[in-house]
Amino acid sequence: EDKVVQSPLSLVVHEGDTVTLNCSYEVTNFRSLLWYKQEKKAPTFLFMLTSSGIEKKSGRLSSILDKKELFSILNITATQTGDSAVYLCAVLHSGGGADGLTFGKGTHLIIQP
């Protein structure tokens, strides 16, 4: 059974802290891993990772994939209250489901001022 596990499920930190969100997966025929940020309705796309060891960066956010150990991390440095959201990890894989897209349950991140 394909599965994506995110940890922690929730996290409360103070503004300015650095956080690391984790995503591990077990899927058949992995293609890529995606990170989303969900604040209100639709998750907004952050990163797509296909190759191991290549860090993707966007401002204070960065992410990296380890295809040997089957996990990815999402780092947020110098956190701000606007970073408060649910961060979703999804894995795109061949076979299984309509599009082989399996989501984790998300990490609920709360940044306190």
Add this chain to the structure above:
Amino acid sequence: GAGVSQSPSNKVTEKGKDVELRCDPISGHTALYWYRQSLGQGLEFLIYFQGNSAPDKSGLPSDRFSAERTGGSVSTLTIQRTQQEDSAVYLCASRTGIANNYGYTFGSGTRLTVV
């Protein structure tokens, strides 16, 4: 059930026909969302149900789209007079609806192809 169940997993339909997509959320989950994922794009919000409240339909792209949720459980998304641009994967997600509990569970989706 143990997870969010969607059916059918794949649907091919002719342009102009109506389709119904079904979502069976996790028992006890009061919040239910429908999303659409088109090729190469992110998730697009369609509609949100929370308990007995009026649904948030603000994401429905046209009046050909409608959804209902019977008895606070199973939801059906209906697309009338399908168009080719409706081709996408339609995802359903549910969560408990309890404040500060944001554990979403997604179904495996329905791939709709309009030919």
